Amino acid sequence: MRKFVLNRLLQIIPLLLGISLLSFLVTRLAPGDPTALFIDPNIDPLELARVRANWGLDQPIFIQYLVWLKNALLLDFGRSYTTGLPVITEIGERLPMTLLLMISSFILTLLITIPVGVISAVKKNSWFDNLFTFISFAGMAIPTFWLGLMLMLVFSVKLHWLPAVGNLALPLITMTIGSLAGLTRYQRGAMLEVLNQEYIRVARAKGLPERVVIFKHALRNALLPTITILGLSLPDLFGGAFVIETIFAWPGMGRLGVQAIFQRNYPTIMGIVMLSAILIIVGNLLADIAYAIVDPRIRYEKK
């Protein structure tokens, strides 16, 4: 187990290098120039060149990358072009809000997915199952931004139940419905498959009550695919945060990222990309560890 984790930690290094290089190139090679957005268009070209040189933008792109990398290794991600604040400070201020949204959505998703998936499988084709099948497909079909706007329209503008911005409820609901939909189907499918296994019949043949058969024998096996899907869906959570934070004016990292992209604020973009990458990689590692804890076949493989 320790070797497994260590191995995975070592893999993170080349992975982060690759991600940083790619995203660096993509942001720099995209059309647009950070100086264009906030400097008087009638400015003296010499002055403009001075600003660009000050930010290092006159250097060849690979030199720019190596300079960025050298500083990043020392945990210096530069200063935001727009505010002049260190990128780390800026992200640090926003990160807790994003994590609050993500973690609460993640927990809410799990709390709903597992029981709904189990009940849908056990009571296959019941009204409950059919209702949640409908909700899931609807949830998958509806784009997040539209759902967010509609919820805002109904609950804030028309009913005045919730404020449109600055409240956790609406962004949380929007985000949860988005991730809930597919996951519930996976949990149901996994549970159905496990319930057809011979060891379930064996468990019943021992005289175990149905409750124990379902929760002890079936659910633990049916959690395995769910853990994998959860790990894989982490990037969606970040993508969702960009959209949802923008719609609900949620002062998190996602909205900061969208603003940074529009302003070609390179240092901030890179900081956010790298932090998201690290969080996703760590999340996947945690998913793998959880998988190994649940499934002894993984745990013992490398002994």
Added chain:
Amino acid sequence: MLEVRNLSVNYYVDEGTVNAVAGVTFNLKEGEILGILGESGSGKSTLGFALLRLVDRPGEIVSGEIILNGLDILLMPERELRRVRGAQIAMVFQDPFTALNPVLTIGEQIMEPIVLHQGVKRGEARAKAAEALRAVKIDPARIDDYPHQFSGGMRQRVVIAMALACRPKILIADEPTTALDVTIQAEILALLREIKNQFNLSIIYITHNFGIIRQLCDRVVVMHRGAIVEEGKTHLVFDQPKEPYTKKLVDCLRELG
């Protein structure tokens, strides 16, 4: 010991109703090994599951009686039925590779029925599970291992230990050696014979294999298309088959050698 009267099981599938077990009547005598012989699809496995009401949908037991100690298993409320399962009648399944839960240790799986039926503490149940492992000749030190750490033959021993854990009176064995290679088959059969005497069991042995029936069973019931076509002492059925279907089966066997 166990009396089955007029038992019928139907499968309701899209193409219509399949009468998998069609009015089967037989009894199991104390201390005997009764063979149920039939080809694939004859309904023999469904019959085995029906004895403990373990037929899954789309199958359903439609009629009959299964009398154990004067009580009809088919009429029992769920709670009472669960006290029969594993405690009085236990089952050994066909495929040891799928019969054990991959995420639980074998010890946990053997202890489960002991804790459930005998109401003992976990420590005591663990000791009894170790004893059950010893009875099937598996090192009790492996009690905390997981199923994937055992070979097929050893897993089937674990399944047998699990079935024997509560000292049932009746064991239903559904082709327990089919998934295993021949030498291991012989070991499992020898083990079954041994534990039958040791635990004073009556066994219903379901198989398509003549040879095993001949070696193991006192009496045999021959099934064909869900019904019993012939029944009697094993050597009589093989030496002087009365029914045409049984005769054909026996002829086939002679031809094969």
